[in-house]
Amino acid sequence: MVGSQAILAFQNSNGSITVYPTPITSYNPSMQPRSLSYQVSNVSAEYANGEMTIFAVVGPLDNKTTVNHVWQAGDTVSINIPQIHPTSGPNTQSTGTVDFLSG
Template sequence: MATTSKTILLFCILISLFLISSAQSCSNYTFSGTKIFKSCKDLPYLQAHLHWNYIASTRKVDIAYRATPTSPGWIAWAINPTGTGMVGSEALVAFLNPNGSMTAYTTQINSYNPSMQPRALSFEVSNIRAEYSTNEMIIFAIVGPLKNGTTVNHVWQDGNSVSDNIPQMHSTSGPNIQSMEKLDFLSR
């Protein structure tokens, strides 16, 4: 009887782990409302996911960037139009306000200690907004037209704190310095 109980317990744990890991996947995520994205990617660091629809006729990308920050701090997703890495990237940033609402805006990352003040980007960003639900933040926006084709160098981040409505420095080790890659918006 004890062996049967242990087997059932082990089976339940394995099923739970499968359900938890599959729930984190971008491919089975359902957005509130009627929003549907044709393409998505589970990003390899910071519990983040990128969803998108590439609109070939306008060279724009409708995106949703989802992340679970380590605390209700802030998240950011960026394109670096001139190189790789953080410096030179142009970001969409969001954070949770004390009253429960979200703030979302654009900023330029021009150093390793950027001001994180709202700034215009070299490419157009429209319809930017953010949501917070079940410890997850989501930034929605339409980005483009893209100047350098459909392949971009992108960067994503999260940080622990916001002070006076300005996101503060993120960790400078581990996943925070690894969260960058090349992405082709024509891929699925």
């Protein structure tokens, strides 16, 4: 979604996993590794049982304790660059809020 600060992961044709942050600034973003508006470190991912799991240390978040999040799923990678995913159905309904103080 445009305006998202994304951490994306995908499986390369050789089976290795690529994971990195990138801001989504348009409907045709570069999808190249870029800095986000907040700190992200220790980024990694694993693919098992048909699911990708992304791990990262996020923050600080400018005195915020909650963030909105989205998750998207695409199935096309071309020359190690993820391609656009469907912009309807589940991809438009995949939103939520994470409160880092509740628990």
